[in-house]
Amino acid sequence: xQCPFCTNENTKVIDxxxxxxxxxxxxxxxxxxxxxxxxxxxxxxxxxIVKRDGRREDFIREKLWASLTKACAKxxxxxxxxxxVVEDIxxxxxxxxxxxxxxxxxxxxxxxxxxxxDRVAYIRFASVYRDFRDIESFREEVDALLExxxxxxxxxxxxxxxxxxxxxxxxxxxxxxxxxPQEGPA
Numbered sequence: 001x002q003c004p005f006c007t008n009e010n011t012k013v014i015d016x017x018x019x020x021x022x023x024x025x026x027x028x029x030x031x032x033x034x035x036x037x038x039x040x041x042x043x044x045x046x047x048x049i050v051k052r053d054g055r056r057e058d059f060i061r062e063k064l065w066a067s068l069t070k071a072c073a074k075x076x077x078x079x080x081x082x083x084x085v086v087e088d089i090x091x092x093x094x095x096x097x098x099x100x101x102x103x104x105x106x107x108x109x110x111x112x113x114x115x116x117x118d119r120v121a122y123i124r125f126a127s128v129y130r131d132f133r134d135i136e137s138f139r140e141e142v143d144a145l146l147e148x149x150x151x152x153x154x155x156x157x158x159x160x161x162x163x164x165x166x167x168x169x170x171x172x173x174x175x176x177x178x179x180x181p182q183e184g185p186a
Contacts, residue, residue, distance in 0.1 A: 003029035004036055021087065047093060048100045056100065061090060068110065071125035075118050085113045119145055 001011045008031040015026040022041035028034070047059035068082045089109050093101055107129045114122040123142060132138040 001027055001038060003032065003034070005029065005034045006032045008032065021091075049106065050100050050102045052103060059090075059093065059101070061086060064089065064106070064110070067125070068114075068121075071114060071128075072118060072121040075121050077118060077121075081117060085110070085117065088113065115145070 002009055003011055006029060008029050010030040011027045012030060013025050014028050014035065017024045019039060022039050025038045025040065027036055027038060029036075048056045049059050050056055065082065065086050068085060072082055089106065092109065093106070111122060111126060111129065114125050122145065126141055127138060130137075130141070132141070
């Protein structure tokens with residue numbers, strides 16, 4: 001592991017702990033003596049993102065984090081809220097079970113979470129993501145945020161976009177063992 005301060009290759013692990021989705025390690029540089037933290041995560045399978053123009057590229061966690069950080073710049077957000085959003089989206093994407101995800105779905109996931117987290121960050125992200133062509137379309141988005149109108153779809157009609165939403169991961173159920181006559185009725 002390379003020291004982020006002096007770029008020395010010689011470091012030692014001081015402490016290791018489980019961090020939920022990986023391992024958190026405290027390290028110390030053997031040259032400068034400074035300490036830093038690293039996180040090790042298990043890399044499952046490569047998730048492909050299908051761009052608007054049809055190109056495919058690997059899902060890059062840092063790219064998602066950077067776009068959220070730009071949208072939330074100088075906003076009074078709780079510590080770790082951006083990281084929580086990234087982990088939430090990444091977890092949902094990995095649980096879907098699909099190898100390719102349209103970038104549009106990820107953009108909508110980000111916008112849904114930003115709308116609940118910080119409305120200014122939501123507008124910042126939406127202005128880039130939706131690529132507003134004029135001030136009127138931007139104003140419509142702000143007005144929609146200020147006065148949300150529920151979209152009513154009659155219950156007897158199907159949405160054209162049903163297949164574009166992410167399916168829920170299959171639930172695993174544990175089989176119950178039948179009770180023996182000594183244990184009583186089920």
